[in-house]
Structures are given as C-alpha cells and as structure tokens.
Amino acid sequence: MSEERKDDATKDVNSKKSKDFLLCSLVSTVNKSPLSLSITLTVGGSVISGKLVSGKEYMESVAARYKSLDDEIGTILSDTFLYVGDKLYSNPTNEGNVLPDMIHLNDAVLFQGNARFNLGNWRGKISAVDGFAMGKPSE
16 A cells, blocks of 8 residues: 555545443443433534433423514424434434433533633534543533
C-alpha cells in the first residue's frame, strides 16, 4: 500500500468518533426503566446539563409542549413526536446488545462562558459527547 493510501486510511480511522461505553450503558438503562438521572455533558466545547431521560419520555415531553400550543401545527408536531417515540422506544427490551446512538435530556441548560440558556428538551448524538459528570453543576 502506498504511503498516501496509508495516510488516508489513518485519517478515516482517526476521524471516526467512538461512543463511551459507560455513557451508552447509562442511556440504555434509562431507556429501559422509569429512571431519570441528573447529568452534565461536555459537547464540542459547550456544557449541557439536565435530566437524562428515556427516549420515550423525551418524545412525550416534547409532544406535550407542542400540544399545549392548542393549534393545528402544534397538534401535527405533537402527533409526530408521539408517533416517533412509539416506533423507536415502545419496546426498549428489544434493544439487545445494540448501543444507543442518541441521548435525551429534559430540563436542559446550556452553559457557554458566563451565559446560561434554558433549552428545555435536548437530544444529541452520544458520539458527539466529549465527557460527562453525574449531577448538575453547582452555582
């Protein structure tokens, strides 16, 4: 193999971000139970904190927010989130040995510098998480 092709192969391997097995295990546990946990994530230089919840609870929470708009668009969006939540998360025991791809937070807060932004519900790729700590940041 030429040096150039070796370099390309190394770039491909190094550019793929792996998923933290412990974080995936926590997400899987939460997806299979009514448990929710306070967690703080670092994602691309930002800090996001909130309650780690199941994918189904996240979808139901977002659906409820849209349903409260009490208009046609709110109803359509609410129904969409409920449908997706039911399709993806109605039988979490079928997850088996597959590691989850997404992490879901309710009551999420984004911290950037001295600024704090209330996000409400947040969904992100587990592979994008650089690190995590159990609990919320203290004031």
